[in-house]
Amino acid sequence: MSRRATISDVARTAGVAASTASVVFSGKTPVSDETRARVLAAAEQLGYTGPDPRAASLRRGRSGIVGVVFEEHLGRTFQDPVKILMMDGLTDGVASLGAGLLLLRDRAESSGDPTLTTAPIDAAVLVGCSGMLRESLAAVRARGIPVVVIEGDAGEGVPQIQLDNVEAQRLAAEHLRALGHERVALVTLPVRSGWEPGWISPDDEITVDVTRDRLAGAREVFPDAPAFAAAGSFIDEGAIAGRAIFADPGTRPTAVIAQSDLLAAGVIRAAEEAGLRVPEDVSITGFDGIVVDGLAPYALTTLVQPATEKGRAAGRAVAAMLDDRPVESQQLESIFRKGNTTGPAPE
Amino acid sequence: MSRRATISDVARTAGVAASTASVVFSGKTPVSDETRARVLAAAEQLGYTGPDPRAASLRRGRSGIVGVVFEEHLGRTFQDPVKILMMDGLTDGVASLGAGLLLLRDRAESSGDPTLTTAPIDAAVLVGCSGMLRESLAAVRARGIPVVVIEGDAGEGVPQIQLDNVEAQRLAAEHLRALGHERVALVTLPVRSGWEPGWISPDDEITVDVTRDRLAGAREVFPDAPAFAAAGSFIDEGAIAGRAIFADPGTRPTAVIAQSDLLAAGVIRAAEEAGLRVPEDVSITGFDGIVVDGLAPYALTTLVQPATEKGRAAGRAVAAMLDDRPVESQQLESIFRKGNTTGPAPE
DNA sequence: TTGTACGCGTTATCAC
């Protein structure tokens, strides 16, 4: 055999028209059992395993592929448990649409790299709020491809999947206030990309939406709470922040609001190092509601965000856009969950 | 405008033949500067952003997409830091080939789900050793698509990317023996899928290759070492194993060989709980060489496996196969790294 | 350097 069998080879062998053979595989039109059997037999005999997806996608104008664009190395992206869950949901979401996910990076590594403009995608999902976001958006809109943005500010009529960061974080802060806490410190996500760990000063411009919004929520309740911004959402970074916060016994807060569960885990570690008991001496809240491996027996008081649902919602939005149905931006809600890391303020 | 501009629209507007316009975009043939400018101008004017990838891939017989097949939910897969690194390398590897990665699941969720047989992929990479592996292989070979298997037993002439698990783990064991350790316990990865934490008995059949091989390596040095198999590569699971191992002061080992860094981190935690100092009272080795978030100040003695390189190697293998070059299976080597979690046997 | 002609493998449409 020199080349792979095509549907017309199969049709010829089966003694039917190519279009009939096609229908046997697509099932779009009723076919007599006998014809079907003959076609299937011919296919079997010729080693034909079904329509060539490339040709099919040209003809139908759909490839069944949705591009997901990340702003960074996959390794970095997938270190974030929330993003992983989101991807999981997204996989589900687009699967129900009969599509798969194509991983794309927004900075074209080598030339010839598949990109938003060269990949055979039916739609795109942009994740995170990178500097490239606008360029990615432009590329994708130039192609006339539906696009959804998750956790990023897309502006102008692009459907977005967002979270109620401000309100959610405010809830956590109120929980602490209700427990009598007054001296509260904040541990935030990075202020901008490339940020080094350190206290946030009033003139630092916060360019990361999530950081800014959660910070704003906490400050609605504790306007003067000092904030230490970590370099990323990791336990070790949380520990660094925690050490800074607990360094001076004189100014020690009675509660710490961390902007992620991993950061909170690190703060707990730092508290232990400083000889502080959680929650007796210091209360700590997280954000995300993920399972932090190795944190037991602590169960974080945290805000459970619907991470998987974010992905699924994006998938649904994409599906709708491909059906020419109108799609609106969506804001998902986090749920407050009391764990054992918060308690009444000491004294 | 009703439909998107095609290359012939552009050509017509520019007053050249379609093939000339095509060449302007592909760059395969020299074009006069003036013609190029005209074509580009026409494209700009018509909002043409380049050749339709679907049509192009039909024509060239290549889609520029490599499928990666996982055996489980993405979320589960990406909980494994090693797999993440591997994906990172794979992304690089196929990028240098000008391809992107399409995420595929091997159990077709809903019908209409993109699968190995219906996705427009040029090649496939199978990850892990699932029960579906053989079926996935069959599907992909029926299509005549190049395939590479990472960390799985594919048999019969399929290029594989493997690790020197036996030898590497033997090295770690010898390191401990050289330090004078004689009572050693092993903490392994699951014996089979769905495994519950517990001691391995001689008649347990070990169906997971990695587990079996690393166990064999350790037993070459410590033939009688008891082995506790965890339910997965997690810190919490390692802690469970560690508690079991340190439970009886009378039979306490002086060293523990864990089959992953995360497990080792858990064992360390358990040791601390039991009041044991690491490495003074008990030495602990890991496997993988990843950064375990939250483990500081410990630096594991471990085997650094070239996780990223595994992916890259797979990418290269795929590239070679697409070029019709012969490809052989590959075994990558782990490197022993001494950290601060192993020391001389006590007394 | 540019244009002509053809086919890549399918599938939607419509007539039978």
Next chain:
DNA sequence: GTGATAACGCGTACAA
């Protein structure tokens, strides 16, 4: 229920 036809949009010999 089946078949003929015509694109889908492009790339590439080959000739000019």
